[in-house]
Amino acid sequence: MSETLLSMTGISKAFAGVQALKDVQFSLRKGEVHALMGENGAGKSTLMKTLIGVHTPDTGEIIYKGEKVCFDSVLDAQEAGISMIFQELNLIPHLSVAENIFFAREPLVNGIIDKRSMEAEAARLLEMFDIGVKPSDIVNTLSVAQQQMVEIFKALSFDVEVLIMDEPTSALTEREIDKLFELVEKLKAKGVCIVYISHRMNELKRICDHITIFRDGTYVSDHKLSDITMDEIIAKMVGRSLDNHFPEKTSVVTDEVLMSVKSACRYGVFDPISFDLKRGEILGITGLVGAKRTELARAIFGADRLDEGQVIVGTKQVKASSPADGIAGGIAYLSEDRKLNGIAVSMSIRENMTMPSTDKVSNAAGVISYAAEKAACDTYIKKMEIKTPTIEQLVSNLSGGNQQKVVIGKWLFRDAKIMIFDEPTRGIDVGAKYAIYQLLDELAAQGVGVIMISSELPEVLGMSDRILVMKEGELTGMLDCKKTDQEEIMHYATGVKNMYKGQREVA
C-alpha cells in the first residue's frame, strides 16, 4: 500500500508568462484513490497534463516505476499505463461506441477492420458497468453522461495502471455517480491507481484514500483522508474558512406571479407541464439525466418550439417561437454547456457581453458605440467581479467561473425579467459557486424571477424556495423546499412517487 508508484517533484510550468504551476510535488502510492483538490485554476488539471505529455514541465522531474520519464504524447503515456479522462469529451460523434473505444487501435484481419471482434470486445467492457449503451450505438445519440462513461471505457481498454479522472461526475446524476464509484472500487481492487479531480466534497469521503491540496498553482499539503475534516480541506483550498456553503436568503417570496407556464408540451419530448413563478422566488428544477429539464427550459425561452401551451410573462403572452421572441418577452436562458451554446469563445468579453443587447449600445442607424460598450462592460465586470486585465480579453482565456460570470453579466445587461439558469455551477470551484449563489439570491430579491436547473440536490435544497421534480419528460412533483429532503426528491425523480398521476387520469 505504501509503495510509491509515481512521484513528481519540483514541477513548474508557465504559459505565456502566467505561472500555472510553481514547484509542485505529488506522489501516488500503489492501489490508492488519490484526490486532487483546489479551486479552479489551482493547477490540478495542468499538473496531470504535464504528467501525461500534453504539456512539458519547465522544471522538475517525474519518476514512474522507479524510472525517470518524460512522455511525448498521450499515446506514449497510455502505452506506459497512464490514461486520463479529460474534462471535455474527446469522442468522435459520428462513430459508434466500439469504434470510439478502439479508435486508432482497431483490431485488423488482413488489413480490414474486424468489426465483429471489436464490438464483442467493447460489449465485454460495457458489461462491467450497466449504462444501457450498445457497442453499435452512435456516440452523438447518447446523453452527455453516457458519453462520459464511454470515455472511461476507452481508458479502461488500455491496460491501465494509473487512471486520471478530471471532474468525471460533473455531468452525471446521483445514480450514475453511484455506478461510477462502484466501478472505481472494482478498479481499485484490481490494483489500479486512480487520481481523482473533483470539486464535490461529498464524493471524496466515499472513494478517496488520500488527498493533495493545491492553491493558485502551488502545493499546499497532502493528507490521509481519515486525518482531515472537510472543513479543514476547504480552509486549506481557499485559504479561508467557509462556514456556510450557501448564503443566507434575503429575498422574500411574494404572491405576485411573474411568469406562468400553462400546459407547455413538446410532442414526444415532454408532457404538458404547468407552473407559476412568483416574484422573489427561486424555483429549482431537478431530475435525473433524461428528465428533459433542459428541453423544458429551452422551449419556454423559445430556443425550441412548443407544440402546445402558453408562456405568460406578467400579463403578456410570449410568442416564443425563437430566442429573439423569448428575449423580447423578458426571458433569458443561461445554457448548461457554455462553450457550445453560451458564449463565443473566440470573441472578446466586450463582444460577448453586448451580444444580446446591441440595440442598447448603438444608435438608430445600427452603429455600435465603443464608448457605450465599454461603459456597460466595465459596470458588469465590476459587479460580477470578473477577473480580467481588459474588456478585450478573449473569453477562451478566462476560467470556467469567469466565463459563467460573463454569461450572467450579458443577461443582466439585457434586463431580463426571468432568468433560467441551467446548471449554473457546473465545473466551477467552491468560492465562485458561493458568489453565484449570492447573485441568484440578489437577483430574486430585486424582483427577477429565477429558475435554477440543477442535478446537485444539496444545491437545489440550499438555494430554492420550491422545487419542480421531473422524470423523463413528466412533472412528478412540486415540493416546498423547507418541507422536503433529498430522499423525497429522489422518490419523485425516480418515479416512485408522482403527485400528478391521479389528477391526470381523472382529467
Added chain:
Amino acid sequence: MSEKQKQMLQKLAALAGLVCLFIAFAISNEYFFTVNNLMTIGLQTSTIAFIGIGVTLPILTGGIDLSIGSVVALAGVAAAMLVNAGAPVPIGMMFGVLVGALCGTTNGVFITRLRLPPFIATLGMMMIARGIALYITNAAPVSGMPESFSTLGNGALFRVVEVGANGFPIVKFPGIPYPVILMVFLAVAFAFVLMKLRVGRYLYAIGSNEEAARLSGIKTDRVKVFAYMCSGALAGLTGVVLASRLVTAQPNGGVMYELDAIASAVVGGTSLTGGVGTIPGTLIGAFIMGVLRNGLNMNGTSFFVQQIIIGGVIIATVAFDQLRQQKKTSKPKPVSKTTKAPK
C-alpha cells in the same frame, strides 16, 4: 501582447508581403512602378476586390459562395440586354446589380430555410445562373450597347491630357479609373459595416458560435441572408463593370472567379471556419494576387507558370498563418532530455 496587437501584427505581415512584392517587381522591371502601371494594377485588382469583399461576408458566418463567377456572367448579360432593349444605361446597370443581389438572396433563403449546406446551395446556384446566362443569350456575347455603357469600366477621374506639338494627345496623368474609386468606396463602406454596425458584429458572432448567437436573440437567418445578398450584389456589380469595360457581356465570362474571390479572402487572413477576417485583409489579399499577375506578366512569365506561382503563394500564406498559430500551443523543447517511458 494583447489580441488586438497580434491581429494588427498579422495584418502588417500580409501588408509587408505585399510591399516586398512591389519592391521585387519594381527592381526587376523599370516600368512596373510607374503611375500608368499602378493604375492598371488598381483596375485589374478592382474586380477581384469587389467579389473578395463580397465573399468575405458569407465566409465570416462559416459559409461559402461558389456561385460568384456565374452570377458575374448573368448580371453582365442581364444589364447589357436591358440596355439594348432600350433602357437607360444607369437603370440597366442597376438591374445587373439587382440580379446579382437576387441570386445571393436566393442562396441565403435556400441555406436558412431549406437548411442546405452553403456549399451545396451555392453550387446549385452556380449551375443555374450559368445556365440562365447561356440560355437567354443563346451562348452568344451581347454587344452593341451605346457608348455611354463603357464609361463605368473605362472612364477615369482627374485624367489630364495635353495636346502635343504634333497634334497627338499626350496623357500627362491617366486618371483614377472609376472601378478603383468604386473599390475604395466599397472597401471603406464594408469595413465600416463589419466593424461598427450591429449586423457586422452579428456576422462575426454567427461564425464564432452560431448557437450562442441564436440564443442571444440574434436573428441568425436574416443575418445570413444579408451576407449572401451582399456577396451576390457585389458579384453583380463585378459583372456590370466587366461588361462595361469590354462593352460586351460574355455569358461564358467569370468562370472560376469565385475561387479568386475566396483566395483573396483567405490570403488576407479570413478563416474558412468563420468568425475571423477583415475587409482590409481581403483587400490586401486581392492586391497580392493582382500585383503578382501584373508583375509576372511584365516580366514575361507565361500564363501557365503564373498559375503555378499564384497557387503556391496561396498555399504558402495560409500555411504560414497556420504554423504561426500552432506555435502558440505546441510544447516547447524539454529543459532536460530524459529517458523514454518504460514500455
